[in-house]
Amino acid sequence: MPDQSKPFLPDHTVAFLSDPYRFIGERCRAETCDVFETRLLFKRTLCLSGPEAAALFYDLNRFQRQDAAPEPVRATLFGKGGVQGLDDAAHRQRKALFMRLTHGDALQGLLAHAADAWRECADEWLVLGEELVFYDAMRTLLTRAACRWAGLPQAEGDWPERTRQLSALFDEAAAPGLGHVRARMARGEAETWLADLIEDARAGRTDLPEDCATWAVAWHRDADDALMPPRIAAVELLNLLRPTVAVSVYLVLLVHALALHPQYRAPLAAGDSVLADAFIQEVRRWYPFFPAVAARVRHDFLWQGQFFREGRRVMLDLYGTNHDPRSWADPEAFLPERFLSQTPTPFNFIPQGGAEAAGNHRCPGEAITVALMHQAMQMLLQHLEYEVTTQNLALDYSRLPALPREPLCIRVNTVRF
Numbered sequence: 514m515p516d517q518s519k520p521f522l523p524d525h526t527v528a529f530l531s532d533p534y535r536f537i538g539e540r541c542r543a544e545t546c547d548v549f550e551t552r553l554l555f556k557r558t559l560c561l562s563g564p565e566a567a568a569l570f571y572d573l574n575r576f577q578r579q580d581a582a583p584e585p586v587r588a589t590l591f592g593k594g595g596v597q598g599l600d601d602a603a604h605r606q607r608k609a610l611f612m613r614l615t616h617g618d619a620l621q622g623l624l625a626h627a628a629d630a631w632r633e634c635a636d637e638w639l640v641l642g643e644e645l646v647f648y649d650a651m652r653t654l655l656t657r658a659a660c661r662w663a664g665l666p667q668a669e670g671d672w673p674e675r676t677r678q679l680s681a682l683f684d685e686a687a688a689p690g691l692g693h694v695r696a697r698m699a700r701g702e703a704e705t706w707l708a709d710l711i712e713d714a715r716a717g718r719t720d721l722p723e724d725c726a727t728w729a730v731a732w733h734r735d736a737d738d739a740l741m742p743p744r745i746a747a748v749e750l751l752n753l754l755r756p757t758v759a760v761s762v763y764l765v766l767l768v769h770a771l772a773l774h775p776q777y778r779a780p781l782a783a784g785d786s787v788l789a790d791a792f793i794q795e796v797r798r799w800y801p802f803f804p805a806v807a808a809r810v811r812h813d814f815l816w817q818g819q820f821f822r823e824g825r826r827v828m829l830d831l832y833g834t835n836h837d838p839r840s841w842a843d844p845e846a847f848l849p850e851r852f853l854s855q856t857p858t859p860f861n862f863i864p865q866g867g868a869e870a871a872g873n874h875r876c877p878g879e880a881i882t883v884a885l886m887h888q889a890m891q892m893l894l895q896h897l898e899y900e901v902t903t904q905n906l907a908l909d910y911s912r913l914p915a916l917p918r919e920p921l922c923i924r925v926n927t928v929r930f
């Protein structure tokens with residue numbers, strides 16, 4: 514098959530990092546295409562955007578995940594040896610663990626711990642009576658919930674340290690300079706902490722409850738029927754803890770959306786659950802979070818006139834696909850009502866990846882994410898009275914994950930439980 518790649522390609526890493534959410538989508542729209550080739554981190558990379566491109570990207574016969582994510586991402590956000598970089602039977606077996614720990618009783622258990630953490634934290638906020646940096650407050654709250662749910666006794670009472678460690682993995686992974694170094698160090702510390710705990714659990718040196726997530730990870734058997742090496746088990750436990758704490762980003766964006774679109778507050782406070790669902794989906798569609806996901810081409814092929822060479826890195830644009838005018842009318846408008854009349858497909862609404870979760874790489878944590886967002890909405894609109902005290906709510910699209918440029922602060926005036 515002829516390789517039609519251009520011999521010279523300039524590197525666009527700086528352009529990508531300065532506008533990571535819009536880099537791929539804007540170029541695809543400008544050139545009226547779903548795919549273009551560029552260099553990122555000096556490597557040739559095929560960039561894909563749109564629903565047809567998403568359907569292609571999740572074709573497991575065409576792409577694989579081994580070594581797909583760049584090293585700086587594996588050294589901070591993902592960890593090395595985790596489910597994100599597995600393929601085929603090894604992936605399916607490991608993924609089954611995540612599906613079990615993110616649905617059913619496990620999900621209900623996490624929600625119960627989160628509800629307790631809301632009550633504890635809300636009392637503390639009221640006593641303090643000060644403005645809260647909402648992102649900090651939510652990261653602490655979710656760290657408590659996630660660590661208790663996972664059965665991590667050492668975390669109890671050590672919340673600032675654990676919150677810092679788990680947050681650095683997603684909040685500073687893409688930061689320049691020292692921030693990225695802090696993320697690497699936090700990963701090293703957290704993996705050592707949890708790998709030791711896994712070894713202790715296997716040797717019977719802990720009194721971990723047998724129904725907690727740490728126990729399930731410690732005793733999970735891979736496709737070759739072997740237990741995971743302790744360091745990899747730690748990576749997978751962090752694949753549950755880290756993103757649960759990262760839901761704090763969506764909770765900030767939820768409060769941001771409620772502040773900018775106050776007309777929805779009254780019906781939502783009255784318990785309109787259909788509207789609540791639509792509002793939460795629109796927050797996940799409209800706001801930036803994860804810009805893109807990466808894979809590698811399994812075998813040479815041509816698609817839409819573009820040559821896909823075996824081994825080449827491919828990146829699928831999540832934000833741009835969620836804003837693609839071919840799927841979404843008036844995509845830049847925040848309109849929760851669109852979800853009342855339009856059912857999203859697995860390839861046009863992909864804030865947490867596309868296709869399906871169990872047999873592919875889609876995020877297994879969507880049910881947890883949506884449930885924690887529903888719970889937060891209920892807490893904020895039915896159990897607290899709060900005001901947003903930040904004046905400038907403009908979002909910083911160059912930050913990963915994107916957040917308001919000025920920290921979003923609230924003052925809690927009343928708590929009713």
Ligand code: HEM
Nearest residue numbers: 596597752753756757759760803806865866874876878881
């Ligand atoms: C904070 C909100 C979240 C966002 C924006 C998010 C986003 C994503 C994205 C974009 C992917 C990659 C999909 C792909 O590679 O095709 C992913 C994968 C994953 N997520 Fe999430 N996620 C979130 C919450 C969660 C939660 C709460 C959990 C578990 C408790 C979780 C666990 C995972 C795991 C284990 C993977 C790897 C799946 C695989 O490779 O098969 N995520 N997530």
